[in-house]
Amino acid sequence: xxxxxxxxxxxxxxxxxxxxxxxxxxxxxxxxxxxxxxxxxxxxxxxxxxxxxxxxxxxxxxxxxxxxxxxxxxxxxxxxxxxxxxxxxxxxxxxxxxxxxxxxxxxxxxxxxxxxxxxxxxxxxxxxxxxxxxxxxxxxxxxxxxxxxxxxxxxxxxxxxxxxxxxxxxxxxxxxxxxxxxxxxxxxxxxxxxxxxxxxxxxxxxxxxxxxxxxxxxxxxxxxxxxxxxxxxxxxxxxxxxxxxxxxxxxxxxxxxxxxxxxxxxxxxxxxxxxxxxxxxxxxxxxxxxxxxxxxxxxxxxxxxxxxxxxxxxxxxxxxxxxxxxxxxxxxxx
Amino acid sequence: xxxxxxxxxxxxxxxxxxxxxxxxxxxxxxxxxxxxxxxxxxxxxxxxxxxxxxxxxxxxxxxxxxxxxxxxxxxxxxxxxxxxxxxxxxxxxxxxxxxxxxxxxxxxxxxxxxxxxxxxxxxxxxxxxxxxxxxxxxxxxxxx
Numbered sequence: 001x002x003x004x005x006x007x008x009x010x011x012x013x014x015x016x017x018x019x020x021x022x023x024x025x026x027x028x029x030x031x032x033x034x035x036x037x038x039x040x041x042x043x044x045x046x047x048x049x050x051x052x053x054x055x056x057x058x059x060x061x062x063x064x065x066x067x068x069x070x071x072x073x074x075x076x077x078x079x080x081x082x083x084x085x086x087x088x089x090x091x092x093x094x095x096x097x098x099x100x101x102x103x104x105x106x107x108x109x110x111x112x113x114x115x116x117x118x119x120x121x122x123x124x125x126x127x128x129x130x131x132x133x134x135x136x137x138x139x140x141x142x143x144x145x146x147x148x149x150x151x152x153x154x155x156x157x158x159x160x161x162x163x164x165x166x167x168x169x170x171x172x173x174x175x176x177x178x179x180x181x182x183x184x185x186x187x188x189x190x191x192x193x194x195x196x197x198x199x200x201x202x203x204x205x206x207x208x209x210x211x212x213x214x215x216x217x218x219x220x221x222x223x224x225x226x227x228x229x230x231x232x233x234x235x236x237x238x239x240x241x242x243x244x245x246x247x248x249x250x251x252x253x254x255x256x257x258x259x260x261x262x263x264x265x266x267x268x269x270x271x272x273x274x275x276x277x278x279x280x281x282x283x284x285x286x287x288x289x290x291x292x293x294x295x296x297x298x299x300x301x302x303x304x305x306x307x308x309x310x311x312x313x314x315x316x317x318x319x320x321x322x323x324x325x326x327x328x329x330x331x332x333x334x
Numbered sequence: 335x336x337x338x339x340x341x342x343x344x345x346x347x348x349x350x351x352x353x354x355x356x357x358x359x360x361x362x363x364x365x366x367x368x369x370x371x372x373x374x375x376x377x378x379x380x381x382x383x384x385x386x387x388x389x390x391x392x393x394x395x396x397x398x399x400x401x402x403x404x405x406x407x408x409x410x411x412x413x414x415x416x417x418x419x420x421x422x423x424x425x426x427x428x429x430x431x432x433x434x435x436x437x438x439x440x441x442x443x444x445x446x447x448x449x450x451x452x453x454x455x456x457x458x459x460x461x462x463x464x465x466x467x468x469x470x471x472x473x474x475x476x477x478x
Contacts, residue, residue: 011353011365032355032363052381116350118378118473122412146351146367163420233384236377243374249335254355258363280357284335294373297380 002132005102007141007148011248011255012060015040016143017104017127018067022076024102025178031143036259037073037187038066039194041252044207045215054237057215059251061198063125063166064106067173069194073187077177082169086157089170093130093138096174102131102141106171108162114142114149124166130156144246188263189332196325196332209322216314220307231307235293243290250283250290257283271331278324282317289313340366345375382473385412393466402438406466407453411477422448 006023008031010016015035022029035041040060047055060066071078083089096103109115109123132139136153151159160170199208206214219238222231241251248255257279264272292305292313337356351367358364392409395401408418415433419426424445431437432445446457454477459465 009353009365009367011355052384117476118382120473120477122417144352164417233380236380239373239377240381243371243377248353248355254335254363258355261363276363277361280335287335290373294376298376 001097001134002139003097003100003102005129005131005141007131008143009146010143012040012246012252013127013143014063014066014125015070015255017129017141018070020129020141020143021102021104021175022070022074022178022182025076025175026180026182029182030258030262032255032258033184033188033262034070035066035252035255036195036263037184037191038068038070039191039198040066041195041256042198042207043209043211043251045211045218046206047218051237054234057238057241059242059247059253067104067127069191070187071175073190074182074184075179076175078173079176080171080173082171084169086161086170089160089172090153090157093172094133096172097130097133101174102129104129104173105160106168107156107159108164108168109159110162111155111158112142112151113155114145114151122162122164124162124164124168126159184266188266192263192328192332196329199321199325200329209318209325212314212318212321216311216318219314220311223307232297235310236297239290239293239297242286250286253279253283253286269331275324275328275331278320278327282320282324285313285317285320289317337364337366340368341371342369343372343375344369345372345378378473385472389470389472396463396466399435401433402435403460403463403466404438404449405433407449407455407460408433410470410472411453412472418452421452424448 006020006028008016008020008023010019010031012031012035015031015038018038019029019031019034022034038061042061043059045055045057049056068078081092083092093103093105105128106124107126107128109126110120112126128143129141130138131141131148137150138153138156140149140151142149160168160172162168202208202210205211219234222234226234243249243251257276260272260276260279264270264276289310292301292310295301295305335354335356337358340354340356351369353365354368355363356366389406389409392401392405396403396406408414413421415426415429419429422429432441443457446460450457450460453460455465
């Protein structure tokens with residue numbers, strides 16, 4: 001039992017699954033397009049939320065929001081189910097596959113045997129598409145892997161019912177109604193507006209452009225407040241969140257730049273190309289920060305890698321991002 | 335980032351390539367396979383070193399008889415009491431008690447079986463303090 005499903009490797013699991021599912025039913029849609037329409041770009045620094053006992057930084061919007069928003073904007077109806085019983089959850093999956101429907105799943109990363117050991121964390125917001133079953137093995141399009149992968153029944157069931165924060169509870173989703181022609185232009189506009197609004201106007205000091213400045217202020221004080229050792233751990237965590245598998249580089253800034261390029265084509269508006277180039281520059285600045293931070297972690301910091309210098313890079317990113325988002329909001333409004 | 339600058343510093347990924355978005359000479363974005371990036375490798379090693387150091391501490395505690403072998407398996411699977419309690423469907427305070435060697439020694443077969451199933455070991459293996467001496471390198475060796 002195997003559905004003819006287009007597996008394309010993507011940078012990020014959620015936008016990859018969204019794009020691949022849409023592409024299966026109608027015209028090919030890129031991951032970058034799904035990410036942009038889903039208003040995936042974001043920033044928040046939440047020192048009170050601890051991950052491995054270190055502050056959380058996020059470069060993307062809440063898990064599940066990208067796919068939800070992208071589907072809604074494109075007029076696609078999605079059926080989402082959660083389960084109490086693992087057995088019922090697996091039966092529902094088998095049933096959908098029998099009908100030839102590819103199924104999106106939210107799973108944990110911990111129980112997936114095809115994950116390399118270095119990626120095995122208790123992370124519950126992974127997404128994949130199951131497109132077939134052979135014997136007791138499921139055929140899976142896991143968007144962060146180059147080729148389709150396989151997982152046995154037992155481990156997939158465990159992965160669908162991992163415990164902890166954001167437990168997936170067997171969540172599965174299938175597309176039920178897809179319009180013949182996608183209205184990309186209006187979806188792009190609203191996706192960009194939602195993103196600029198979140199980044200510029202969220203009334204919280206830890207979110208958006210203000211959040212980047214807030215992080216800059218905090219980061220500058222890390223060595224004094226936390227001690228050298230803990231400060232390095234915080235720096236490491238920041239780089240991991242920015243560059244971990246799934247960001248496409250520079251905390252999703254490069255994916256977004258690719259989206260803006262596609263937007264220019266769809267909207268026949270050259271302004272977006274200028275914005276895309278600006279976003280690429282911003283992404284390069286974030287990568288500079290990662291290099292400086294990693295040199296600190298490795299004990300190879302140079303004079304120009306000091307904490308104030310890293311804070312300055314962050315403030316530069318904040319300033320450039322602010323200008324870009326103002327620019328984008330104006331283009332979309334006009 | 336330019337296509338020619340997409341890093342290929344393999345390290346943590348076991349040959350798995352991931353997607354990077356990069357600009358070609360024509361200024362167009364494209365998906366480029368990357369086998370890794372040094373800053374990522376450094377910071378990932380850092381995270382695994384912390385986990386390994388913690389596991390080492392727990393190992394010493396178990397051998398000194400201050401905590402039960404359950405603590406070792408919990409740390410090995412990167413769990414805390416909250417997460418472990420959810421997996422075995424017990425109250426947190428009960429799991430916390432099971433970390434005490436004396437309480438652990440008197441546990442029923444049924445309770446031990448729950449832990450053993452979760453950690454994929456035998457009940458005898460779970461009881462045996464010597465298992466903490468196994469060679470296991472966090473982030474490098476496979477658990478499943």
